[in-house]
Amino acid sequence: MPAALRRSPAATVAKYAALLCYLVFALFPLYWLIKIAVTPDALVFTEGTQVIPSAVTLDNFRTVLLQTDFLSYFGNSLYVSLGTAAVTTLVAAAAGYAFSRFDFAGKKLLIAVMLITQMFPLLMIIAPIYKIISQVGMLNSLTSLIVVYTAFNIPFATFLMQSFFDGIPKDLEEAAMMDGSTRFQALYKVVFPLTLPGLGATLGFVFTAAWSELLFALMLISKNDAMTFPVGLLTFVSKFSVDWGQMMAAGVLALVPSCLFFIFIQRYLVQGLTSGAVKG
Amino acid sequence: MARIQLNDVKKSYGDVNVLRDINLDIQDGEFIVLVGPSGCGKSTLLRMIAGLEPISGGDFMIDGERMNDVRPRDRDIAMVFQSYALYPHMDVARNMGFSMEIRGDAAEERKSKVAAAAETLGLSKLTNRLPKALSGGQRQRVAMGRAIIRDPRAFLFDEPLSNLDAALRVEMRLEIARLHQKLGATMIYVTHDQVEALTLADRIVVLEGGDIQQVGSPLELYERPANKFVAQFIGSPTMNVVPVEGGAGGITLAGSKLTLPHLGDTSAAVELGIRPEHIDVVAPDQGMLKAVADVVEHLGSDTNIYARVEGIGPMMVRVHGNIPARSGDLLGLNIQPLNAHIFAADGTALRRADAIAA
Numbered sequence: 001m002p003a004a005l006r007r008s009p010a011a012t013v014a015k016y017a018a019l020l021c022y023l024v025f026a027l028f029p030l031y032w033l034i035k036i037a038v039t040p041d042a043l044v045f046t047e048g049t050q051v052i053p054s055a056v057t058l059d060n061f062r063t064v065l066l067q068t069d070f071l072s073y074f075g076n077s078l079y080v081s082l083g084t085a086a087v088t089t090l091v092a093a094a095a096g097y098a099f100s101r102f103d104f105a106g107k108k109l110l111i112a113v114m115l116i117t118q119m120f121p122l123l124m125i126i127a128p129i130y131k132i133i134s135q136v137g138m139l140n141s142l143t144s145l146i147v148v149y150t151a152f153n154i155p156f157a158t159f160l161m162q163s164f165f166d167g168i169p170k171d172l173e174e175a176a177m178m179d180g181s182t183r184f185q186a187l188y189k190v191v192f193p194l195t196l197p198g199l200g201a202t203l204g205f206v207f208t209a210a211w212s213e214l215l216f217a218l219m220l221i222s223k224n225d226a227m228t229f230p231v232g233l234l235t236f237v238s239k240f241s242v243d244w245g246q247m248m249a250a251g252v253l254a255l256v257p258s259c260l261f262f263i264f265i266q267r268y269l270v271q272g273l274t275s276g277a278v279k280g
Numbered sequence: 281m282a283r284i285q286l287n288d289v290k291k292s293y294g295d296v297n298v299l300r301d302i303n304l305d306i307q308d309g310e311f312i313v314l315v316g317p318s319g320c321g322k323s324t325l326l327r328m329i330a331g332l333e334p335i336s337g338g339d340f341m342i343d344g345e346r347m348n349d350v351r352p353r354d355r356d357i358a359m360v361f362q363s364y365a366l367y368p369h370m371d372v373a374r375n376m377g378f379s380m381e382i383r384g385d386a387a388e389e390r391k392s393k394v395a396a397a398a399e400t401l402g403l404s405k406l407t408n409r410l411p412k413a414l415s416g417g418q419r420q421r422v423a424m425g426r427a428i429i430r431d432p433r434a435f436l437f438d439e440p441l442s443n444l445d446a447a448l449r450v451e452m453r454l455e456i457a458r459l460h461q462k463l464g465a466t467m468i469y470v471t472h473d474q475v476e477a478l479t480l481a482d483r484i485v486v487l488e489g490g491d492i493q494q495v496g497s498p499l500e501l502y503e504r505p506a507n508k509f510v511a512q513f514i515g516s517p518t519m520n521v522v523p524v525e526g527g528a529g530g531i532t533l534a535g536s537k538l539t540l541p542h543l544g545d546t547s548a549a550v551e552l553g554i555r556p557e558h559i560d561v562v563a564p565d566q567g568m569l570k571a572v573a574d575v576v577e578h579l580g581s582d583t584n585i586y587a588r589v590e591g592i593g594p595m596m597v598r599v600h601g602n603i604p605a606r607s608g609d610l611l612g613l614n615i616q617p618l619n620a621h622i623f624a625a626d627g628t629a630l631r632r633a634d635a636i637a638a
Contacts, residue, residue, distance in 0.1 A: 174332050175365035179379040179426065180353045189382075193369045 037061070037248035044244055060249035069224060070250050073232030077211060078257060080142050080228055084149040084210040088157050089202045091150070093195070096161025097187070101170070114155040122152070122215060130219050140223045148220070149210045157202050164198025165191070200265035208258055229254050282342050282433035282466050283308045284329065289338035291324055298324055299490045302338070306468065311460050314470045315477040316487035316513070325487070326436050326470045330359050342433065358427035359436040362443065364419045366411040366426075372398070373407040376425040397425045401455075417448045424459070434466040441476065453479060474514055478502070486510050508627040511553045517584065520559075520595045521623070524552045531622065533615075534591030536568050540617050543630050551623040556584070556598035558619035561605070567612020571595070576605050587611060 036044060037060055039053040047053060064070045098104070099111065129148060138144035168191055176186035214230040221227050224235075229250075236247040284306040291299040299321045306312050314322040327333035329340065331352030340348050347355055358379075366375050374381070376397055377390045398404045401421040411419055420440060427435055437456070441449045457480055460467055471477055477484050478498040486493040486501065486509070494506040498514075505511035511519050525532040526549030530539035533552060540546055564570065571587040574594070585597040585605055597613060605611065622630040 169363060169365065171361045171363045171365035172367060174330075174352075175359070175361055175426075176367070176378070176382075177332070177352045178330060178357070178359045179430070180382045182353065185382060189378075190367050 033248050033251050036244055037252045039245065041245050060245040061253070064246050064249045064253065068246070068250075069227075069232060069235070070253070072225060073227050073229040074253070076142055076226060077229035077254075080145045080149070081207050081210040081257075083146040084153065085203045085207040087146065087150045088153045088206045089199060091154055092157035092161045092202060093199060095154070095158040097165050097191075099158065099162045100165035114158065117155050126215065126219055129216070133220055140221055140226045142226060144220055145217060145228065148216050149213060153206045153209055157206055160202050160205065161198055164195055168194050204262055204265050207261055211258060283344070284434060284466060284468070285339070285341040287339040287341070289328065289340055290336045291321070291328060291333070292336045297490055302492060304485065304492070304495065306466060309464045309466055311467045311469065311480055311482045313477040313481035313484045314468065314487060315472065315474060315484055318472060320487040321490050322470045322487050323438055326438055326468060329468060330357055330436055331355050356433045357436060358430050358432040358434075359438065360423045360427050360440045362439040364423040366419055366422055368411050371408050371410055372403060372414070372422050375411065375422055376429050378426065379430045393429055397429045400428070401425050416444050417452065420444060420452055424456075428459070428463070432465070434468065437467065437469040439471055441471070442473070456480060474516065478514070484514075486513060488513075505621065505629055507629055508551065508553065508623045511621055511623075511629065515555055517556045517596050517598060519553045519555045519621070521551050521553045522592050522595065524549055526550065534569060534589070538568070538615060538617060538620070540620055540622065542618055543622055546622055546630065548624040549622040549630065550625045552615075553621035553623060553629075554615050555619065556596040557600070558616045559595070559597045560614040560616065561585070561597060561599055561603065562612040562614055564610040564612050567614050569613040569615070571611045571613050573605050573607055573609045573611055576607050578602060585611070587613065589613065
């Protein structure tokens with residue numbers, strides 16, 4: 001019987017082969033990005049689709065960092081993404097807690113409206129948003145991007161946070177209140193530490209969404225010194241040519257903050273923090 | 281220490297009345313058990329006392345002070361939750377000392393009190409562990425420690441043992457009984473397990489359908505149940521209830537007449553209740569009732585017989601000790617008249633004439 005249950009070697013090989021196929025498929029564009037970034041300009045077209053370049057250089061990175069506005073774009077993006085992530089997570093955590101714990105008039109309606117906002121393609125509202133932002137004189141400001149991104153991310157982030165709060169037993173807060181805490185103390189001392197994974201996940205999600213957003217940044221920002229990184233990438237496209245090497249080098253550098261961010265929050269993403277709270 | 285009074289306390293959700301006119305006067309130091317089937321409102325009542333659930337009407341008093349709208353933190357009541365509700369990110373010591381931490385007590389004082397409580401509960405070696413590294417029984421103890429350390433006016437327990445296995449449950453039950461003896465504090469304990477109720481309580485409150493059915497000591501409930509619900513809820517195995525014909529001088533059961541002198545007028549009788557242990561087994565032709573043993577369980581200390589009784593149907597009989605009955609045997613059964621209960625059509629029990637019952 002156990003022999004029958006044991007996987008045959010062929011099945012194991014097939015499983016790993018499938019995983020490998022998927023990995024190659026998913027990571028190949030990333031590889032190509034890095035490959036072009038380190039290929040000397042002269043070889044980009046002559047070697048074409050050759051998988052491994054015959055020479056490797058860091059010139060593209062040097063040029064991007066020292067001779068373009070890349071660092072300014074990068075800083076702008078960082079500012080916008082961190083700002084959006086912070087504001088969104090704060091608001092979403094508060095809203096998610098309220099949805100999870102309180103009953104109030106209009107709760108269902110509010111949830112429905114928030115869902116509806118998620119159903120429209122963004123393209124539809126670009127014109128009105130542009131109009132609003134220009135009317136209040138916020139074109140070409142990074143704050144306008146934070147405001148717009150926050151507005152778009154709050155519904156999803158709220159649902160995300162709500163599900164994390166729902167996962168924390170109500171008993172814990174009640175026990176804290178019986179132990180003499182106010183609701184706020186219970187929130188701060190008991191619920192908050194247990195919600196860290198949720199906060200981490202929400203921060204990460206919103207940060208990456210804001211980091212890679214192009215459409216609104218393109219519409220609302222036209223001045224070079226307020227450009228975010230995705231918009232700035234387009235400056236590598238000139239009238240007669242595309243500077244592939246530098247563009248890819250900039251792309252590689254743009255991956256760094258996302259990776260750092262996830263390395264930083266991944267320990268909060270570990271599940272099972274609430275195990276042991278209630279019956280095992 | 282506290283005297284807790286409930287005067288006409290009500291709870292309703294919209295139009296649904298969950299609890300109606302609950303009146304209870306709990307003395308200082310008393311151990312009260314709220315018992316009833318699930319959905320009877322016993323946990324809701326406990327949560328209302330704790331302050332976790334608003335009270336819809338009536339007065340809830342602690343030591344003569346109206347507490348209806350006082351926040352849980354200001355009621356000075358400790359509660360042990362069914363789920364234990366330990367803070368998963370805090371070690372045992374911090375879990376137990378959390379109330380003192382919130383109150384802002386000095387770390388030194390907190391430490392010594394936690395150590396003392398841990399000692400009492402046999403947790404001294406575990407104070408640095410997180411809840412997830414504890415067994416069910418240990419978690420239960422930590423939850424109790426968290427309550428003890430506060431030295432509150434009253435303790436509330438919400439089915440604290442229902443997540444433990446049978447052996448541990450017996451052990452923790454004893455521990456709670458000892459704790460009550462030692463602290464002498466007012467305790468209110470919710471359970472659906474009648475054994476816990478009977479063994480722990482000074483007085484039991486039987487709830488059903490949002491009403492108190494009866495309040496009394498365990499023996500009172502066992503010997504003088506107020507109605508059919510209490511009669512069948514308290515006592516294990518369950519009381520047999522069989523239809524009878526009432527009459528002024530006694531009742532008629534499967535064609536035989538049974539006089540019940542201690543009950544006086546039995547003309548309103550509709551049903552007879554008799555506990556399995558109050559039926560005597562005699563030779564087949566000598567008993568008042570004829571029966572065939574369907575299944576016989578030999579438990580050593582007792583013998584349970586599931587019998588089919590002629591003219592009545594199934595009845596359960598429990599005989600103390602071992603008797604050589606087997607499945608299929610013919611038996612004679614005699615009902616002990618002094619231990620019989622008679623119920624009227626609305627389920628209420630006919631009262632005993634007390635002089636005879638004594």
